[in-house]
Amino acid sequence: MSGPNLVDQLKQRFGEAITGANLEAIDPWIEVSPQGLVEVCRHLHDEPGLEFNLLNCISGVDYFQPDEKKAKKFPWDVHLEVVYHMWSLPHKRSLVLKVMLPRWKDDKEGELPEVPTVSGIWRTADWHEREVYDLMGVRFIGHPDPRRILCPEDWVGHPLRRDYEMPLEYHGIRGR
């Protein structure tokens, strides 16, 4: 678990790249800015004493309630998150990093938000980032193979976005 020590350490070292933390949550997490993500990750991966060498999972979460009635009671700000779950094999502990993103880059509908890739640090990220791109619509800058992974190459849209609508028709197959 990421204790307050680690957050302070990271803040000291990376300053503004660490934009926040929640240590009261069930799985405490640290928020990192997209610009500082790669540096922070490399530090977490290489630094003796930390060595988070196993990247478990990268998940995208879309915090957006398309239903206007429900949106009033929606507990979060509208944004998109990329969550990194990692594990340190030598020290047997886990860490959660989060990157907060706007739903669309510069709030222009259709422009995907951008995060630098961490596939240079963990190869696991290669396929996981492709999946997040495919289903959640996050562009990973510098990814070696930025293709869709689960959906077909010519699929339109990113199905796990909350405002996604199934296409009416795909190559003659009825969608809805």
Place this chain on the structure above:
Amino acid sequence: MAEFFTTNLIEYVSLSEAWATPLGYILAAMIHIALLLNVVAVGALGFIWLERKVAGRIQDRLGPTRVGGRFGWLQTLADGLKLITKEDLMPAAADPFLFRVAPYVAFCASFAAYLALPFATGWVGQHLNVAVFFILAVLGIEVFGVILAGYGSASKWSLFGAMREAAQVVSYEVPLGLCVIVPVMIAGTMDLIAIGDMQAGMVWNWFIFHDPFTFITFWVFFTCATASVNRAPFDLAEAESELVAGFHTEYSGLRWSFFFMAEYGSMFLVSVLAAILFFGGWNGPIPITEIIGLNETNGALAGYVGNLLGMTNLIIKASLGVTVMIWVRWSFPRLRIDQVITTCLKYCTPIAAMMFLGAALWILYLPGGLWATLRLSDPLGHTREAAPDQQAAAMPADGERE
């Protein structure tokens, strides 16, 4: 048999001899072909049934039980009917001629080899004094069917299968040939009937017990034969888990079944060949038929019954060989292509060559085999010291004894 027909045609149909002789030959040939075709077809049916039954037992199953009574005798026939009714598919990009002709080439090669294969003294489609040579040569043609099928199918998997088959069969021809030469050398003839008859008498007259070299040669021969008929663990050409179905990926229905028949035909063929070359052919371990006088000297009927028993004997031996192949198939994983070629070039060929040399020296210094050398008595006084050319001369030259 041709003479029988000719004389009868002249006598009863009053044909002129110029007409009767070719007609007689054609009639005789038709009968031979019909008989042999039945051997191949029924043999394949039987062995496919056997394979399923044995495989079932090995895997703790029952195998076929329903069609044709308790043991599912007719399962293969039912499968054959199903195959006939299946749609005959051909890929659009395939070479129509090669695609169509390939199964026939494979089947004909396997079938043609039966022509020179004796089932008992004198019971042979066509008696050839180079029968061993002929069978090996014709069996080698089967590979063309496979290559044509792979090449003509316009499928990459088929092409892989064809290339593997080509590499494998061409490599294994060498040790196979070397192994076959050993008994041929001992017998001094390539005539399979002569080779078979030479092993008459007690069990130690069989060539496999002739000397230690022949004993090892047999195992090398069997390995190479398994490889050259594409049976597991050497079934690379159709390697199911790698090449989908290899060369016959694109085949369906009857065309596919021709490949299947060819495979089982060849399997039986090499087993019969092994039985004749190493296991005394139609001679039992104890020469009971000779002891009770079931041979041609006591009349045609006695000779017929004796030959029938001999044929049964041979078929049992060959079936055992087939069973061993089935057993191996359902027990072992498949080798990789480099390992198959390694087995051939690094193990089988050198061992076969050594055995060839050893057997040659043995014959030179200790003629008559191990048991004769150890002065074991033979109850019937069979000796193998008789010069091979005398033996061969004792046989009718043109094989018209039927």
Place this chain on the structure above:
Amino acid sequence: MSTDVDDPRIVEFDVRTDEMLVNMGPQHPSTHGVLRLVLRTDGEIVSEVTPHIGYLHRCAEKIGENLTPRQWIPYTDRMDYLAGMNMNLGWSLTVEKLLNYELPEKARHLRVIIAELNRIASHFVGMGAYGLDLGTFSPFLYAFREREKILDLFEDACGARLTYSYITPGGATDDLPAGWLKKCETFLDQLLAVIDECHTLLTTNEIFIRRTVNVGVLSPEMAINYGCTGPVLRGSGVDHDLRRDGEERYTEMYDGYAFEVICETDGHYPSDHDYPPVPESAVLGDCWHRFYVRMLEVIQAMDLIRQAMDRYSTAEGDYGVPIKLFEKLPKGEVYLETECPRGQMGFYLVSDGTSIPWRTRARSSCFSNLSVTEELCRGVLLADVPAVVGSLDIVMGEIDR
């Protein structure tokens, strides 16, 4: 058929051979479902493998955003359909972690019995299917015969043979029926002989050894970097098993159980059974080791079941009460990984305070395990591709979800 390739590796001979692109799958006997591998081959040598997945994508994560946690249980069954119980368990523990639910002791031991039994079933299928990949058919049926007995046991417990939905958040849907432990004991008693049989047919078979030893060698560093878990990671000699090293919420299930992590250390596997020896030519991290780790885990699982049955029969309390179908979830997010037969299966749950999760995410073990094929299948022979993919023991249902 042939393609022109500008690759410096190829032009090392005077005669340049054409390369061929071959599509292995999505329909192929040895791709374990609908996996498509595009092979670039030069004769028998495979120079490049590109896996394409997604043919079995069933939108499980999207469905999870519209169902309550208990309603989503049947969907977890269908992820790794060979180890449905372990999938149920992973999701149940995740939900319990969010609810901070304290599980009765008896339910814990019941879960160990069920999960480990399913591990045996899953590894048996993996073993049999691996035999098929290498061209031997018989071990497959032996394996299925034993699996069938486990399925019978599961049928007695929950009524289903493949998609169980047995373990739910809060415990299990039902207690084990009377006499079940006895049947399970009988099954375990005869299993060791079957395993020895399988060792004869596969593990120690000369052809099998030649086909798997030194093929697809995965170094420990590479395995960790690619996020490989489970037997694939342990086959490379990394001593990591979530049942021992995982989060407390998961490891407390195995509190007090005696077991050793199956992993080679100093050239030895932990041995309390007469295991076949490791062949001298074997290299740590090759296909043989991955296969062997699975075989040893079967015996380990047998041992764990025996211990769990003892505890279960003496334990106090109930088998657990499933949470309400529309139980209100607290706002928050949790992530939990469990040790499934194929590796670490993780579930990520974000809740907005209603009974339906805001986001469900499944981290699949095979997903990461499969991504390593590209690396392992470079420059191998065509026949090695099924051998490598088979040794990763993938289930496409889990990869595509």
